[in-house]
Amino acid sequence: MTKRILILGNYPVVNPQHGGQKRVEAIYRAYKGKSWSVMYVAIIPSKFYLMRGKHDIAVSESTMHAIEAQPLLGDILCGEAVYDDPKVKSRLLGIIMRFSPDIIQLEQPYIYLGLKKLLADINYSGKIINSTQNIEFRMKEDIYKGEGMPAPDRKRIVEKIRALEKDLAQDAVLNVAVSEKDATQLADLLDAKNIIVIANGMNQAKPEPYYIRKWKHYFRARDVQREILFVGSAHQPNMTGFMKMVGKKVGFLPKHARIVVVGGVSDLIKDSLRDEVVEDVCMPLRVELLGRRSEGDLNALLSLADTIILPITEGGGSNLKTAEALLSGKRIVATEHAFRGYDAYRTLPGIDITDSPQRFREFIERNVESSDSLLLPRPETEGVLWEHILADLTERVEQL
Amino acid sequence: MNRQTWVDLTDISGWRGNFTGIQRAVYNLAYHFYQDGEARFFRYDEYSRNFYIADFAEIIRRFEASKVQAAPTEAVSKNPKALAISLYATLPNRVKRKMPGKVKWAAKKGYGIARNVKNRIGNLGHAPTVTVKGVKAEFSEDDVVLVFGNNWDRAIFIDDLAQQKVLRKFKLYQLVYDLIPIIGPQLFGVSLFAVYSKYLFEAVAASDGLFCISRSTQKDLEEFCERVGLNTPPSTVVRLGDTLEEVKARPVKRLESESFILCVGTLEIRKNHMLLYYAWKEAARQHIIVPKLVIVGKPGWLSEGVQHLLKHDPEVRSGIMVLNSVSDAELRWLYEKCLFSVYPSVYEGWGLPIAESLSYGKFCLASNTSSMPEIAGDLIDYFSPYDSGGCLKKILEYSQDSKRLQQKEDRIRRLYKDTDWHSTYEEVQSFVQPLT
Numbered sequence: 001m002t003k004r005i006l007i008l009g010n011y012p013v014v015n016p017q018h019g020g021q022k023r024v025e026a027i028y029r030a031y032k033g034k035s036w037s038v039m040y041v042a043i044i045p046s047k048f049y050l051m052r053g054k055h056d057i058a059v060s061e062s063t064m065h066a067i068e069a070q071p072l073l074g075d076i077l078c079g080e081a082v083y084d085d086p087k088v089k090s091r092l093l094g095i096i097m098r099f100s101p102d103i104i105q106l107e108q109p110y111i112y113l114g115l116k117k118l119l120a121d122i123n124y125s126g127k128i129i130n131s132t133q134n135i136e137f138r139m140k141e142d143i144y145k146g147e148g149m150p151a152p153d154r155k156r157i158v159e160k161i162r163a164l165e166k167d168l169a170q171d172a173v174l175n176v177a178v179s180e181k182d183a184t185q186l187a188d189l190l191d192a193k194n195i196i197v198i199a200n201g202m203n204q205a206k207p208e209p210y211y212i213r214k215w216k217h218y219f220r221a222r223d224v225q226r227e228i229l230f231v232g233s234a235h236q237p238n239m240t241g242f243m244k245m246v247g248k249k250v251g252f253l254p255k256h257a258r259i260v261v262v263g264g265v266s267d268l269i270k271d272s273l274r275d276e277v278v279e280d281v282c283m284p285l286r287v288e289l290l291g292r293r294s295e296g297d298l299n300a301l302l303s304l305a306d307t308i309i310l311p312i313t314e315g316g317g318s319n320l321k322t323a324e325a326l327l328s329g330k331r332i333v334a335t336e337h338a339f340r341g342y343d344a345y346r347t348l349p350g351i352d353i354t355d356s357p358q359r360f361r362e363f364i365e366r367n368v369e370s371s372d373s374l375l376l377p378r379p380e381t382e383g384v385l386w387e388h389i390l391a392d393l394t395e396r397v398e399q400l
Numbered sequence: 401m402n403r404q405t406w407v408d409l410t411d412i413s414g415w416r417g418n419f420t421g422i423q424r425a426v427y428n429l430a431y432h433f434y435q436d437g438e439a440r441f442f443r444y445d446e447y448s449r450n451f452y453i454a455d456f457a458e459i460i461r462r463f464e465a466s467k468v469q470a471a472p473t474e475a476v477s478k479n480p481k482a483l484a485i486s487l488y489a490t491l492p493n494r495v496k497r498k499m500p501g502k503v504k505w506a507a508k509k510g511y512g513i514a515r516n517v518k519n520r521i522g523n524l525g526h527a528p529t530v531t532v533k534g535v536k537a538e539f540s541e542d543d544v545v546l547v548f549g550n551n552w553d554r555a556i557f558i559d560d561l562a563q564q565k566v567l568r569k570f571k572l573y574q575l576v577y578d579l580i581p582i583i584g585p586q587l588f589g590v591s592l593f594a595v596y597s598k599y600l601f602e603a604v605a606a607s608d609g610l611f612c613i614s615r616s617t618q619k620d621l622e623e624f625c626e627r628v629g630l631n632t633p634p635s636t637v638v639r640l641g642d643t644l645e646e647v648k649a650r651p652v653k654r655l656e657s658e659s660f661i662l663c664v665g666t667l668e669i670r671k672n673h674m675l676l677y678y679a680w681k682e683a684a685r686q687h688i689i690v691p692k693l694v695i696v697g698k699p700g701w702l703s704e705g706v707q708h709l710l711k712h713d714p715e716v717r718s719g720i721m722v723l724n725s726v727s728d729a730e731l732r733w734l735y736e737k738c739l740f741s742v743y744p745s746v747y748e749g750w751g752l753p754i755a756e757s758l759s760y761g762k763f764c765l766a767s768n769t770s771s772m773p774e775i776a777g778d779l780i781d782y783f784s785p786y787d788s789g790g791c792l793k794k795i796l797e798y799s800q801d802s803k804r805l806q807q808k809e810d811r812i813r814r815l816y817k818d819t820d821w822h823s824t825y826e827e828v829q830s831f832v833q834p835l836t
Contacts (some may be wrong), residue, residue, distance in 0.1 A: 038435050080599055141545045214726075223559075230767065247629070248628075249627070249628055249629025250628070250629055251601065251604075251605060251629035251630030251631070252626065252629045252630075252631070254605070255559075255562050255563075255566075255602065255605055255606065256566065275593075275594065276593065278582055278593075278597050278624065278627055278628060279627050279628050279629075281593070281597045281598065282597055282598060282601045282628045285598060285601055285602065
């Protein structure tokens with residue numbers, strides 16, 4: 001039976017870069033693959049995203065000013081804009097009226113701040129799916145604390161998010177969690193019912209010869225023979241995890257080895273380096289901060305890496321990088337947190353999991369010193385491909 | 401397999417003029433390796449990025465010639481014969497061989513055409529590097545490579561040496577003088593901190609063993625390694641030679657009838673001449689009579705301010721004399737003639753002027769920081785380099801109490817033993833041999 005599904009989120013999925021974007025895009029394609037009518041609409045701060053989908057709605061100038069004044073509250077302000085910002089409200093209302101979805105799926109809870117009131121106004125009778133990637137109130141608490149938000153404000157805002165998540169979880173006919181741990185928390189902390197765990201997955205990457213040549217040349221010119229790859233978005237927990245598990249004391253690596261950092265987290269690390277601090281000055285001698293790169297670059301770097309590290313210690317995040325690492329057949333050094341959702345694969349060869357920063361660095365060092373850099377084919381990890389992972393989700397949605 | 405010892409001469413092979421402190425250390429250590437006949441010498445060429453065999457005999461010859469030239473400069477310049485001989489001595493053998501017989505003869509005999517010789521050979525100080533042309537240094541597995549110089553200003557030296565080490569699998573040992581640009585970046589130009597930190601990082605990472613010139617430097621090195629996550633390679637402290645050059649003392653005429661206190665060291669911010677300025681200034685304000693202060697040192701890093709004060713302050717300028725350039729002979733006279741020496745440096749890797757002063761049997765007042773108390777323990781007195789009042793008090797104590805000063809000098813003459821470079825060489829050898 002055909003379905004009409006409207007997916008609402010906080011970011012565009014055109015040319016997806018970070019894990020959250022990739023996950024939403026994969027879900028969108030999976031629904032399309034079932035020949036359902038699917039539309040994705042993101043409510044976004046206009047200045048932050050230059051590439052947008054044709055249905056995405058940029059907030060008005062006044063909302064944008066408010067977000068710029070309080071960037072930490074950007075998600076919440078975008079969610080409230082659904083009802084309070086006349087521009088967003090009228091455009092979204094128009095879409096809902098025209099598209100007439102029988103299911104509205106929310107990626108992250110924030111849109112529901114305004115959407116609930118909007119749907120009440122129009123007596124919407126369709127179903128709601130709550131698709132989560134994190135337990136947001138917990139993650140935001142850590143972020144706000146890290147950013148030095150005063151405790152009373154933090155408490156008030158975190159409570160608001162918790163209430164929102166609980167409201168949405170209970171209104172939803174299906175709650176989608178990214179890991180067993182998140183599923184447990186959804187049930188225990190937010191009283192959610194009808195929970196399904198859909199781990200993150202990935203598309204089969206095929207590195208192109210041009211990019212392979214380009215990066216081989218890059219590393220040869222720097223006399224680098226061992227590359228340890230860390231891919232992460234500009235998501236604060238990525239930076240926090242890297243600093244905790246690897247840190248700036250990178251003298252444990254020999255001269256011919258580099259930790260190669262790709263993605264927005266690279267910029268976060270670069271911004272944290274100070275010219276007058278000795279470990280900051282020396283860090284780039286063993287760490288290549290490559291910044292944001294294209295999919296072609298990333299596939300080549302994955303294919304050339306000797307080891308992939310997943311130093312994630314907190315936050316939600318999509319954990320897509322874990323799927324990428326598993327499928328690459330490369331050695332993996334990871335934290336327990338990074339392997340949430342992939343417990344079935346943790347005992348495969350070439351995978352070291354630890355929460356001890358010292359052990360983490362020792363595993364990296366051992367891999368660097370190892371003379372072989374063999375690929376470790378893991379056919380069983382093909383289960384991480386989106387086409388396998390999302391079969392459960394489409395089946396459950398079909399039954400709604 | 402025969403193990404070959406290699407000594408790096410990069411720091412001194414292209415040098416012109418007098419050696420600096422580090423270059424003297426490189427020269428003297430290399431000299432003893434040269435004498436034992438087992439070592440080979442190399443230098444790095446940063447343009448071709450290759451390591452070439454270097455001719456240490458040529459460096460010895462050049463060094464000896466520079467001493468001949470530097471010793472009685474005034475006398476030589478007024479005596480064409482002496483000038484001709486000293487000029488001829490500075491020429492490389494290959495140049496001498498190609499000289500026309502007439503010029504050779506003139507130079508040797510010192511006749512009136514000596515000035516023409518000088519014109520023909522151009523700038524004396526421009527020394528070509530002493531590379532055995534085209535012959536690359538071929539390091540082999542288990543060879544020992546010793547780097548006594550400080551090559552931080554050749555950023556790629558250590559990169560290329562480390563790469564050679566990976567390829568050739570030799571053992572690398574380096575001498576660490578100090579970490580002052582890292583510990584006290586405010587004492588240098590802004591960019592040195594990063595350049596020096598990166599150089600030291602790679603130098604330590606590539607080394608199988610490190611010599612430090614003081615326990616203070618060794619401690620600083622261990623702290624640096626901890627901060628950047630490097631495993632500290634085995635390290636030892638070697639005491640650098642401080643025996644004096646055998647030259648005849650030559651008076652500095654302006655000071656012949658004066659009583660003075662001596663301060664030797666480059667006129668740079670780290671050497672803290674400002675503290676002496678404040679001490680002498682305070683004495684002037686309180687109408688206290690202090691002996692003249694003679695500062696010997698060339699202008700260096702960030703010293704414009706103190707130079708300006710010393711030159712233009714009417715209350716102080718007659719009490720402090722700055723000599724930017726003195727010969728070894730004049731320096732000997734200054735040490736022999738001074739009441740005692742003073743060394744207010746903020747931070748040191750070692751503190752050679754303190755050791756020099758003691759070698760001349762002269763008491764020294766020195767800073768109580770970093771390596772300086774290691775040199776002579778309780779043979780001398782110390783003050784905080786940030787306390788000009790404390791410094792002035794000590795200066796007055798010893799300049800007004802000749803009996804006490806004499807007792808100190810007697811004790812120094814009885815107990816202080818200078819270190820010859822052969823001992824330093826033996827310390828280096830005894831560290832390297834068990835490790836290899």
